[in-house]
Amino acid sequence: MDVYISGVGMTKFGRSKDSLEKMMAEAASSGLEEAQLKRVDAIYTGVMNVEEFVGDSNFAALLVDTLGLTGIASTRVETASSTGAGAFEAGFYAVASGHMKHVLVLAGEKMTHLPTAKTTRILSEAIDRSERRYGVTMPALAAMIAQKYAREFNLSPLKLEDILAQVAIKNHSNGCLNPYAQFRKMITKEDYLKSQMVSYPLRLYDCAPITDGASAMILTSEPTPIKVSGIGHATDTAAARHRTSFTSFNSTKEAAQKAYTMAQLKPSDIQFAEVHDAFTLFEIIGTEDLGFFSAGEGWKALEEGITHLRGRLPINPSGGSKARGHPVGASGLAQLVEIVYQLRGEAGTERQLERAEIGLAQSIGGLGNNNLVTILERTDRKRILKVGATRFQEGWSPEDHPAMSVSKKSSPSPPPTGVGILETFTILYAVPEGFRSPLTLGFVKTKEGEVVMACNPDDRSPKELKMGKKVSLKMREGLYVFEKLTLWSRLKHWIKK
Amino acid sequence: MDVYISGVGMTKFGRSKDSLEKMMAEAASSGLEEAQLKRVDAIYTGVMNVEEFVGDSNFAALLVDTLGLTGIASTRVETASSTGAGAFEAGFYAVASGHMKHVLVLAGEKMTHLPTAKTTRILSEAIDRSERRYGVTMPALAAMIAQKYAREFNLSPLKLEDILAQVAIKNHSNGCLNPYAQFRKMITKEDYLKSQMVSYPLRLYDCAPITDGASAMILTSEPTPIKVSGIGHATDTAAARHRTSFTSFNSTKEAAQKAYTMAQLKPSDIQFAEVHDAFTLFEIIGTEDLGFFSAGEGWKALEEGITHLRGRLPINPSGGSKARGHPVGASGLAQLVEIVYQLRGEAGTERQLERAEIGLAQSIGGLGNNNLVTILERTDRKRILKVGATRFQEGWSPEDHPAMSVSKKSSPSPPPTGVGILETFTILYAVPEGFRSPLTLGFVKTKEGEVVMACNPDDRSPKELKMGKKVSLKMREGLYVFEKLTLWSRLKHWIKK
Numbered sequence: 001m002d003v004y005i006s007g008v009g010m011t012k013f014g015r016s017k018d019s020l021e022k023m024m025a026e027a028a029s030s031g032l033e034e035a036q037l038k039r040v041d042a043i044y045t046g047v048m049n050v051e052e053f054v055g056d057s058n059f060a061a062l063l064v065d066t067l068g069l070t071g072i073a074s075t076r077v078e079t080a081s082s083t084g085a086g087a088f089e090a091g092f093y094a095v096a097s098g099h100m101k102h103v104l105v106l107a108g109e110k111m112t113h114l115p116t117a118k119t120t121r122i123l124s125e126a127i128d129r130s131e132r133r134y135g136v137t138m139p140a141l142a143a144m145i146a147q148k149y150a151r152e153f154n155l156s157p158l159k160l161e162d163i164l165a166q167v168a169i170k171n172h173s174n175g176c177l178n179p180y181a182q183f184r185k186m187i188t189k190e191d192y193l194k195s196q197m198v199s200y201p202l203r204l205y206d207c208a209p210i211t212d213g214a215s216a217m218i219l220t221s222e223p224t225p226i227k228v229s230g231i232g233h234a235t236d237t238a239a240a241r242h243r244t245s246f247t248s249f250n251s252t253k254e255a256a257q258k259a260y261t262m263a264q265l266k267p268s269d270i271q272f273a274e275v276h277d278a279f280t281l282f283e284i285i286g287t288e289d290l291g292f293f294s295a296g297e298g299w300k301a302l303e304e305g306i307t308h309l310r311g312r313l314p315i316n317p318s319g320g321s322k323a324r325g326h327p328v329g330a331s332g333l334a335q336l337v338e339i340v341y342q343l344r345g346e347a348g349t350e351r352q353l354e355r356a357e358i359g360l361a362q363s364i365g366g367l368g369n370n371n372l373v374t375i376l377e378r379t380d381r382k383r384i385l386k387v388g389a390t391r392f393q394e395g396w397s398p399e400d401h402p403a404m405s406v407s408k409k410s411s412p413s414p415p416p417t418g419v420g421i422l423e424t425f426t427i428l429y430a431v432p433e434g435f436r437s438p439l440t441l442g443f444v445k446t447k448e449g450e451v452v453m454a455c456n457p458d459d460r461s462p463k464e465l466k467m468g469k470k471v472s473l474k475m476r477e478g479l480y481v482f483e484k485l486t487l488w489s490r491l492k493h494w495i496k497k
Numbered sequence: 498m499d500v501y502i503s504g505v506g507m508t509k510f511g512r513s514k515d516s517l518e519k520m521m522a523e524a525a526s527s528g529l530e531e532a533q534l535k536r537v538d539a540i541y542t543g544v545m546n547v548e549e550f551v552g553d554s555n556f557a558a559l560l561v562d563t564l565g566l567t568g569i570a571s572t573r574v575e576t577a578s579s580t581g582a583g584a585f586e587a588g589f590y591a592v593a594s595g596h597m598k599h600v601l602v603l604a605g606e607k608m609t610h611l612p613t614a615k616t617t618r619i620l621s622e623a624i625d626r627s628e629r630r631y632g633v634t635m636p637a638l639a640a641m642i643a644q645k646y647a648r649e650f651n652l653s654p655l656k657l658e659d660i661l662a663q664v665a666i667k668n669h670s671n672g673c674l675n676p677y678a679q680f681r682k683m684i685t686k687e688d689y690l691k692s693q694m695v696s697y698p699l700r701l702y703d704c705a706p707i708t709d710g711a712s713a714m715i716l717t718s719e720p721t722p723i724k725v726s727g728i729g730h731a732t733d734t735a736a737a738r739h740r741t742s743f744t745s746f747n748s749t750k751e752a753a754q755k756a757y758t759m760a761q762l763k764p765s766d767i768q769f770a771e772v773h774d775a776f777t778l779f780e781i782i783g784t785e786d787l788g789f790f791s792a793g794e795g796w797k798a799l800e801e802g803i804t805h806l807r808g809r810l811p812i813n814p815s816g817g818s819k820a821r822g823h824p825v826g827a828s829g830l831a832q833l834v835e836i837v838y839q840l841r842g843e844a845g846t847e848r849q850l851e852r853a854e855i856g857l858a859q860s861i862g863g864l865g866n867n868n869l870v871t872i873l874e875r876t877d878r879k880r881i882l883k884v885g886a887t888r889f890q891e892g893w894s895p896e897d898h899p900a901m902s903v904s905k906k907s908s909p910s911p912p913p914t915g916v917g918i919l920e921t922f923t924i925l926y927a928v929p930e931g932f933r934s935p936l937t938l939g940f941v942k943t944k945e946g947e948v949v950m951a952c953n954p955d956d957r958s959p960k961e962l963k964m965g966k967k968v969s970l971k972m973r974e975g976l977y978v979f980e981k982l983t984l985w986s987r988l989k990h991w992i993k994k
Contacts, residue, residue: 001594042730051548051622058577058623058735061867065735071751073730074867075583076575080555086572090587096594097498099728099759125548126555231596233539233570238555238562254568262596370558370571 175323232258672816
C-alpha cells in the first residue's frame with residue numbers, strides 16, 4: 001500500500017523552556033491540524049535517550065497522554081542520532097501494511113538543560129565501548145575522519161580548513177532563511193577561524209550545536225500531493241577501526257541503494273537533499289556516498305556552488321543540523337519536514353527552491369553505523385515507472401555509481417603492540433565527563449594490518465604528529481598508547497630497559 | 498500480507514554472566530537456525546532501558562555487529578515493560594507491508610548486575626513523574642490495586658492473600674516444567690507466607706524477579722505452520738490516579754478488542770494464554786480484561802482449576818514472569834515464544850497442553866499504560882473466516898463481554914486539600930534509591946471527586962489504616978500528606994492553630 005504525507009509540524013529549534021513532551025505536543029498539533037485529524041491509529045515516537053537526558057522511561061505512553069490521545073497505540077523507536085528517520089520508517093511500514101490508516105510520527109529531544117560535559121558523555125555512549133574508554137567523542141572521531149579525508153584526497157590543512165568553513169558558511173546562510181532554525185545569522189570565514197577548536201582540526205563551527213526541539217509528520221494511506229517513494233536503512237560496524245574506509249560510510253551507501261531501488265530512481269533524479277551535517281565534512285562525504293558526486297569530489301561541487309541554495313543540487317536548504325540545530329532524536333524527521341515544505345512550495349520566497357518535485361534525506365545514527373535514506377516526491381511529478389519491478393530491493397545496480405560501492409572487512413583479532421603507522425589523529429579539547437583536556441587520540445595500523453585506537457599522553461600539538469608516519473604502540477593500563485619514533489623516544493625506551 | 502513465524506529462540510532466564518548482546522546473539526542464532534536463514538532483511542530490537550541498565554545507547558547497531566550481520570537495517574523499539582511485544586508488533590508491520598521478507602525480532606534485558614535499589618529506581622522511571630516523587634514503585638502501585646480489588650469484590654485480607662498465593666503456586670508449578678525458567682522449584686502456601694513483605698499486601702512471591710535473558714523470533718511472509726492472527730496495542734493515562742478504575746486496565750481491554758477484531762475471533766476461541774503477571778493479581782485482572790471471565794471473577798476460575806496447566810483455559814503455562822523470570826525488555830517476546838512452543842507441540846511431555854491450536858499473549862507496559870495483545874494460531878486450525886471483513890478494526894462489539902467495556906475520565910485540575918476518602922493504600926518496604934523504608938502511600942479521593950497520591954509519615958502498620966475512611970489531606974513540601982481523622986489528630990490540628 002502506498003504511503004502519503006498529510007501533515008507536518010515543527011517547533012522552533014534552539015534553547016527551550018518547555019518540557020520535551022510539551023514541545024512534541026506543539027509539533028504534533030500542527031501536524032494533526034494540517035491533516036485535519038483529531039485522532040490517529042498509532043503514534044511512533046522518536047527520542048534518542050530520554051532516559052538520560054530527561055530521566056523518564058515509558059515515554060511513548062507519557063506522550064500520548066500529554067497529547068490528550070490516551071488509548072491510542074504508542075511505540076518508541078530509536079536508532080541513535082537518526083532516530084527521527086527511524087521512527088518515520090516504522091510508521092511507514094505500519095501504514096504500508098494496510099493495518100493503519102493514519103499514523104503520527106513524532107520526534108524530539110531536550111538537551112540544553114544539562115552541562116556540556118554531561119551531554120558529551122551521554123552522546124558518547126553511542127560509540128563502540130572499547131573506543132569510548134579512551135574518552136573519544138563524536139567530534140573527535142569526526143575530526144580523525146576529516147584528517148584522513150584530507151590525506152586521502154591530497155588536501156592541505158589550509159585547503160581542508162577552507163572547505164569545512166564553506167560548508168558552515170553555506171548552511172548558516174541557508175539557516176538565516178529558516179524560521180525554525182536555531183541560528184539565523186550569517187557567518188564569515190573570519191568568524192569560522194575565530195571559533196574555538198573542539199577536536200583538531202574541527203572547530204565549534206564545524207559541529208552541530210546542542211539543541212531542544214521537536215518535529216512531527218502524519219503518514220496516511222489516503223492519497224495526498226506528497227508520497228513516500230523510497231526508504232533505505234543500513235548499519236555498519238560499531239567500532240570505527242573495524243571499517244574498510246575512514247572517508248565514506250558504507251551504511252549511507254547501502255541505505256541509499258535500498259531507497260533508490262524501492263523508488264526506482266537513480267541519484268541524478270534527486271533535485272535537492274537534506275544531508276546529515278552534524279560535522280561539516282559529513283555533508284561532503286554524504287553527497288559522495290549518496291552517488292551525487294565521485295569520492296573525493298564532493299568539496300569541488302560545494303566550491304562550484306552546485307550545492308548552494310541556487311545551485312543545481314541544493315544541499316541542506318534548511319540550514320542543516322549545523323544551523324537549524326540538532327536535537328538528536330528530532331533531526332532525522334526535521335529533515336523530512338523541510339523536504340515537505342519545499343515540495344509544497346511553502347519554504348518562503350527566499351528559501352524556496354526552484355526545482356522541488358523530489359527530495360532526499362540522509363540521516364546518520366552514531367558514527368555512521370545506523371543510517372537511513374528517505375525519498376519524498378510530489379505525486380504530480382511526471383515519471384515513467386518500470387512495470388512489475390520487484391519490491392524486494394533487487395535489480396538496482398550501484399555499479400554506475402562507483403562512489404557508492406561498499407566494501408567489507410572481516411572482524412579482527414586483538415592486535416599486538418610494537419610499531420605501527422599513524423592512520424589519523426586528533427587533539428580533543430571538549431572532553432566528556434571524567435576525562436582531562438586535551439586528549440591526543442589516533443588510529444594506528446599495526447604490521448599485521450589491524451587498526452587500533454590509541455592515545456598519546458605526550459604530544460599535544462598537531463604539529464608534532466604526522467599521518468602515515470611510524471609510531472610505537474604499547475599497552476598501558478589496558479589502553480593502547482602511541483608515541484613518535486624519534487631518537488629521543490628510542491633513547492627513553494632504552495634507558496627504561 | 499499475512500505474517501508467519503519460522504523460528505524462535507530463548508536463553509535460559511536468570512542471573513547470567515554474559516553481556517546483554519551475547520545473550521541476545523544466543524537467542525537470535527537459535528531463531529535463525531530454526532528458520533534456516535543466514536541473513537534477514539531487518540532486525541527489530543526490544544530493550545527497555547539499555548541506557549541505564551548497561552550504559553549503552555545506539556544498541557540496535559551494536560547488536561547487528563555482534564550478530565555478524567553488519568549492514569542489515571536495525572531498529573530499537575521500546576514500550577516499557579511490554580517492549581518485547583512492541584518490537585514484535587513493529588516487525589509484524591514491516592513484513593505485513595510486503596517490503597520485508599524475513600525479519601528478526603530480538604528482545605532482552607540485563608538487570609541482575611545492579612543493586613536492587615538502583616534497579617527499583619530505574620524501573621520506577623516508567624511511573625508518572627508526579628507520582629514518582631513520592632517514592633512510589635511498581636510493586637507499591639500494584640499493592641494498592643490489590644487492596645482496591647479486594648475491597649471492590651468483597652475479599653477479606655486472608656482471602657486476598659490466599660488468591661495471590663494460588664497464582665504464585667500455580668506459576669511456580671508450571672515454571673518447574675520449563676527448562677528456560679529462572680525458578681524451577683515448587684512453592685507451598687507456607688513458603689509464600691514466609692516470603693518478605695515488599696509492599697503491603699504484596700510479598701516477594703507476588704512479584705516477578707529481577708532477571709537477565711533474551712528471546713528471539715523470525716517473522717516471514719512465506720507460509721509456515723504458525724501464523725500471526727491478531728495484534729492490538731493501546732495506552733492509558735500515565736498517572737494511575739487519573740484512571741477510571743483501579744481494578745482493571747483499559748489498555749488491556751482496548752488492545753484485546755483490536756486483536757480479536759483483526760483475528761476475527763472472540764475470547765472463547767482462545768485455548769490458552771500467557772498473561773502478564775509481574776504481580777500475581779495482574780494475572781487475575783488480565784484474565785478478566787481479556788474477556789475470559791467476568792470482572793471480579795477471575796480468581797474463582799483460578800480456584801476452580803480452570804487456569805491450571807490441565808484446566809480448560811491454561812494461563813501462563815511457561816510459569817509466567819513470576820517463575821520464568823522478567824527481563825523487562827524480553828518478557829513480551831518470551832510469552833510469544835512459549836505460545837509457539839505450545840502450538841508446535843514442543844513444550845515437552847509434562848508442560849505440553851492438550852489443546853494448543855490458538856494462543857494469546859497479553860503484555861503490560863508501565864503500570865498498564867502501554868499494553869499489547871497478540872494472538873498466534875496454527876495454520877491447520879479449522880475455522881470459518883468472515884468474508885470481506887474490514888482490516889480497520891471496526892465491527893467487533895465488546896458488548897458481549899461486559900468485563901471488557903472501557904470507560905473514560907476527563908483529565909482533572911489540581912485538587913484542593915481538606916478532607917478526603919482513602920481509596921487504597923500500601924506500606925512500601927523495598928524503596929527506590931534515595932528514599933527511606935518504609936513508606937506509607939495512598940490514593941485519596943477529595944470531595945470534588947479528584948484522586949491524588951499522598952504519603953503518610955505517621956502510620957506504618959496496615960492495621961492503622963482503612964480503605965473507604967475519611968482522612969485529612971494537606972500539602973507539605975510540595976507533596977500531599979494524608980492523616981487519619983482521629984480525635985487526637987483533630988486535637989493536634991486544633992493545638993497547632
